[in-house]
Amino acid sequence: MLAILPTKYAHAVDGIGLSGNGVKSAGMAGTSIAFPQDSTAAADNPAGMGLVGSRVDFGIQLLEPLTDFDYGSDANKLHTGKVYPVPNGGANWQITPRLTLGVSMSSVGVGTSYGRPALPIAGAGVAQSSLQTVIAAPTVTYRVTEHNIIGVSLALAYERFSANGAIVPTQDGTLKPLPSHGVSNAFGYGARVGYIWQPTPEFTFGASYASRIRMGRLSGYDNDLLAAGGGRIDIGSQYGAGIAYKIIPGVTLAADWLHIDFSNTVIGSSQGFGWQSQDFFRIGAAWDVNSRWTLRAGFSRGNHPIGPSVVAQNLLSAMPVSTSVSAGATYRFNRTDDVSGVFEYGFPVRVTGDGASTGFSERTRTVVVGVSYGHSF
DSSP states (O other): OOOOOOOSSOSSSBTTBOSOSSHHHHTTTTOOSSOOOSTTGGGTOGGGGGGSOSEEEEEEEEEEEEEEEEOSSTTSEEEEEOOEEEEEEEEEEEOSSSEEEEEEEEEEEEEEEOSSOSSOOTTOOOOEEEEEEEEEEEEEEEEEETTEEEEEEEEEEEEEEEEEOOEEEOTTSOEEEOOOOOOEEEEEEEEEEEEEEOSSSSEEEEEEEEOOBEEOOOTTGGGTTTGGGTTOOOBOOEEEEEEEEEEETTEEEEEEEEEEOOTTSTTTOTTTTOOOOEEEEEEEEEEEOSSSEEEEEEEEEEOOSOOGGGSGGGTTSOOOOSEEEEEEEEEESSSSEEEEEEEEEEEEEEEEOOGGGTTOEEEEEEEEEEEEEEEEO
């Protein structure tokens, strides 16, 4: 009955991350590996920065995960629902026709707040958690030939973590609360590579790989709550591929496959969360209605990472959903300035525990709204 908090990004739609690192890609349910739209592109495929030109972007998405947790029995009902702001943005410079330099930023602000102890045990605190992570990705791209672009990024991460109200079993079969160690901080680093092939103006293929980001130890929690992960909340590797095709002038269809690997992290550890790695399939469409407006829509679906046997140990994690739909739009004030918005709905998912998690169940749905501003130069 270990109850701890998960790793990496916000628990929104695609595994442990927001579906779209930028508001424009979020409007297509995150479909972005072969269809970069702004300077947040390196968070999905570093090579995509080679197609967006010189521009700056800043946006914010508001994530609301709503979770109902039956903890131990259906008579002990817990609920958490809170809005978390998740900023993102980037800047990119077209240095020469072949070379770009830029940086993309993705971030997280998520947690749980049940408002009371999970169980009426002496010394148990209010069950709550908080994890904020910021990842900056300095990126360089190079157009090797007319149709081929490669991109490379560093991934520099900073996280703040706190948790309270975790309850664990002892060797004699009783339960005891773990202490909170307040807010703890850590830094980490990794790397990303990406590739774009665009043989015609209508068709684009993209592929990307992001290495595991190894974070530093979170002081205090490394001795109890996060001991199964060596005191670290590492960010697992991920890789994927995508295509985009302009079926008629102004209308582009895109599709991605994305694999998220939780092995070798506290997320995938049986003593941690016990999450399974995930595969997501995403499809999206963008329609340039006229010179002012672009409309977007998308759908994403993946396997659910939490099995029935590990429900109990995911109390302080905001359980992700695995299927979502989204809609978005961009309005261009002129040739250089635009504003975009998105609405995304993550369909409810329920997991009923068995084995060691008998008597535990969790139901979650998510809502995301966001807005961003972009300027080309």
